Amino acid sequence: MIRTSQEAAARLTRRGRWSLPEVVFWAAAAASVVLLPDRYLLLNEIVVIGLFALSLDLILGYAGIVSLGHAAFFGLGAYVAGLLAKHGVADPFLGLGLAAALAAALGLATSFFVLRGTDLTKLMVTLGFALVLAEIANQAAWLTGGADGLQGVVMGPVLGFFEFDIFGRTAYVYSLAVTFALFVVARRIVVSPFGLSLKAIRDNPLRARAVGIPVNRRLVAVYTLSAAYAGVAGALLAQTTQFVSLDVLAFHRSADVLLVLVIGGVGYLYGGLVGAVLFKVLQDNLAAITPQYWHFWIGVLLVILVLVGRDRVAAAPQAVWGRLTGRRSAAPLRLDPKPVEDA
């Protein structure tokens, strides 16, 4: 129970402290650069998907906004970064910045449509936007290369020093560094009063409004932020693989990222990253057994996950995490309270 603002502030400060397992987690990530030199491509994909899932966690885990079209921002970021590099602006950070800005702009513009109605409406509207964007990319073949993909993406060196090499070492370190930086920012945001108010909105929008939280403005803000993060993830993918295809906007992107987040657990920021590791390793192994049919097993996994109870499955990594960080996990996480039966 939080009684006074000092108590709340103290609690937030306590939550804002870095704990040992978190340090270990990032140290392990950094160590992978040295220890797994032959898996850079896979590691890079993991980091990009992890960042993408992190962006979804910001809206789903912290604000309770469901989305089935998050690939729209991811794809937009990828195309922005890819096109920029193709037409001569080769500086990676400039590409990231512009991708983030445009994705944020799209997020801001669409947020007003998305943040109305029930969960179902949100799912459909986000899905609709993603489909429209995919269709635009498909039709504007003169710009995006259409079904053939965007080729000829040439990146300049990172910070003017580090050239992208063929082993993907620079690419991986670059993606990891960007993801870490963005993670730190996101971590700071969710332990701020702003983040606390988001959780209040997630748990009960009506009460949140009653205690004076500007619900809509907060949701718009976090949706825009999340869109920017997804845009950066997409840009990272485009820059490190130096190729963009229509695949970045496809429906299965949105579905996969949801799955990644659900595997890792929602609402504690590490879920997306942990889920990305599990998902990619799983995919890698499944694809080795049955190439091209691995989606079947992903489907099985999803069905089982939901039947067993997503909350219960996600509670396991969270509980472990909570025990490691020595922090009692707060109230059991209710992601999406049962839809109130409309009277």
Next chain:
Amino acid sequence: MLTILFDGIAYGMLLFVLACGLAVTLGLMNFVNLAHGAFAMAGGYVTSILTMRMGVPFLATLPIAFAAPALLGLVLERTLYRHLYSRSHLDQVLFCIGLVFMAVAAVDYTMGSQQQFVAIPAWLQGRVEVLGIQMGVYRSFIILVCGVLALALQLVLTRTRFGSRLRAAVDDPRVARGLGINVGAIFAVTFAVGSGLAGFGGALGAELLGLDPTFPLKFMIYFLIVVTVGGTTSITGPFLASLLLGVADVAGKYYVPGFGAFVIYTLMIAVLVVRPQGLFARAR
């Protein structure tokens, strides 16, 4: 011009038969069955296998294309779907995406990823000209069959005891249960019939819509548009929405091919934003 209208209506009728099961599922138990297209695909493949590989006449396969997905739907409903009615929409959507992934990969594995065809008897092929309008015989057949089906559904829903129970359960499952209506059983039957109708539509539409393993993903959005635009409280809403969508899609592809699918996606977003409960549904 009239030919486009005619083709659009045929397309719309087909969409209605495909999607009406989903409308009832969504309306009755508040369940977002994104996997509905998988049942349609099942029906399409049943007909395709029977006509192309075993030489069964097309018309004789249609009842089987209805029965097989219906049975599949019944089994899945009783074993899996049942547990998810009280869950959040997100859980339901995740579950259905899982099912769709499985269906797509399984069909791809057993049947191959190529387009499947259906053998249509000679008397259903070709075109005739009536009052200066070019009409495909097969499309007329679709309009006829689907029209009869829609009418029958409407009658069952409004005139029979089962229909009134169903409507009661849609309006308020809790009160319906209190009045002694076995909502669970009604839902199982409705789910089966809806899946069967989807299969039937898939079999009929294999010729027009194309049939390959990605069918459930490709047409998922169309079904959803029909349902979200039409609302879920009646049969007439989705029916009108299907016709509108069919005509808009065919006309859009004919007149502004460059815009492709934008027209309908944009339409859906617009409708959802302005009227979240559907275009033809009464506000609750």
